[in-house]
Amino acid sequence: MQYSSMTRRGFITAATAAFSSTVLGAPAPLSTPLGVALRQEPLPFDFEALEPFMKASTLRRHYRETHAQYLRELELALQTEAMTVGNVVSLMPGMDRMIQPQKSDSLMPIGRLVSQGLSFQAPQTLSKESVQTIRRAGGGHINHTAFWRFLCPPDSGPSGPQGRAARAILEDFGSVKAFRQVFKETAMNHVGSGWAWLVYRPDGCLVTSTTMNEDNPLMKDHIPWHQSGKPLLALDLWEHSYYEQYGEDREQYIDAWWKVVNWEFVNRAYAIVTGKV
Secondary structure, three states, X not given: OOOEEOOOOOOOOOOOHHHHOOOOOOOOOOOOOOOOXXXXXXXXXXXXXXXXXXXXXXXXXXXXXXXXXXXXXXHHHHHHOOOOOOOHHHHOOOHHHOEOXXXXXXXXXXXXXXXXXXXXXXXXXXXXXXXXXXXXXXXXXXXXXXXXXXXXXXXXXXXXXXXXXXXXXXXXXXXXXXXXXXXXXHHHHOOOOEEEEEEEOOOOOEEEXXXXXXXXXXXXXXXXXXXXXXXXXXXXXXXXXXXXXXXXXXXXXXXXXXXXXXXXXXXXXXXXXXXXX
16 A cells, blocks of 8 residues: 655656765765665664664664665676666666666677677566566665665754755645654555655655555656655654564654654755755
């Protein structure tokens, strides 16, 4: 099930530098366009730094085991297809139509292929299995990378959105308090595993939404159009992210998560996606 909450006035092309430097760009100067590399970024905080709101043992297992496993699966799928990628974000849109890398002999002129007794191979899309793995494991790697970037130790930064990000939230939701309530309701109404997002849509509206499993707003071919766009906030709704500490109490987990949201990065992401840096 996917749940989307529309605002009052309410990653199309994920390979672009504009999006790559937002939620999927590492905490770096605004002018530095970065995406998600085929590696895990070192966390900018110690596992214990988010206590008591997020348990260190949960974070350690989440980062070292869950996230790392998604990355290993993605690397294997890309190796199987003989693919190399600098920015994993570029795999998200149009993965079903992605073309397999061609063998070196298929790049030769047709006349030379015939003279050497070789056959011409028409371009082939990725196998169904590879697409499924890229969707699951690639999405998992991107989503977790975003999740870590939107976290920071409590009381280490702004307590809420500021500047233009704050004004946009006020315009679309009425108040920061109302936004938090809508986001929380969106996350609470999601059934099963998945993610909750604040998304900047191509039409300029901010919306809250959820995706199933490891899908994300970049996957425009796999999610409703009104949920696709550029993420400005990401919350992991899989039980592995909170069950050890909060059991089945997702609401308590969400309330605690607000205490460690990296609002400085939200502000930075909004400035970049709107081109106002």
